[in-house]
Amino acid sequence: xxxxxxxxKGISRRSFLDVALGGAGLAxxxxxxxxxxxxxxxxxxxxxxxxxxxxxSFKSLKPNEGRVFRFGSEPAIxxxxxxxxxxxxxAACTHLGCTVQYRPDVQRIWCACHNGMYDLNGRNIAGxxxxxxxxxxxALKGDDVVVSKA
Ligand code: FES
Numbered sequence: 001x002x003x004x005x006x007x008x009k010g011i012s013r014r015s016f017l018d019v020a021l022g023g024a025g026l027a028x029x030x031x032x033x034x035x036x037x038x039x040x041x042x043x044x045x046x047x048x049x050x051x052x053x054x055x056x057s058f059k060s061l062k063p064n065e066g067r068v069f070r071f072g073s074e075p076a077i078x079x080x081x082x083x084x085x086x087x088x089x090x091a092a093c094t095h096l097g098c099t100v101q102y103r104p105d106v107q108r109i110w111c112a113c114h115n116g117m118y119d120l121n122g123r124n125i126a127g128x129x130x131x132x133x134x135x136x137x138x139a140l141k142g143d144d145v146v147v148s149k150a
Contacts, residue, residue, distance in 0.1 A: 049073065052148040055088060059143055066102020066109065071147065075099045076136065078145060081120055082107065086140075088147040089122045089133035100133070109133065 049072040056067055056078055066079040068091050075091035079102050091099045098113035109118040116127035123132045137148045
């Protein structure tokens with residue numbers, strides 16, 4: 001205990017300042033080093049996106065039917081038209097990315113989010129979508145409907 005009564009206070013004040021400055025220094029160092037560490041960190045190896053997928057069995061499709069399937073991590077849509085033509089597109093609406101669906105009643109691809117409409121060539125024909133859907137290539141290999149990114 002100090003005789004002057006202020007020395008304990010002085011030491012604790014000094015200790016507090018040491019801790020506070022040390023903490024601030026560590027925080028500053030972390031703020032500087034974290035982005036550097038993130039920059040040099042080896043990125044995790046994600047699964048490569050496929051360029052070709054089997055979308056469906058042809059026998060399972062009916063004319064005037066659409067089916068959403070996964071193309072890697074993206075949704076895609078396969079349509080067998082009333083005339084028997086196979087068409088495939090990205091199913092991500094070009095407006096805000098909602099997944100589109102096939103409307104057999106109007107034979108169009110429709111986005112329920114904001115009533116966007118596409119024809120069977122993927123062209124945006126009504127509503128807010130600003131551009132056509134990305135079209136994919138479709139081929140039959142035996143009974144497999146094979147879809148490829150063009
Ligand atoms: S997200 Fe499809 S119309 Fe808006």
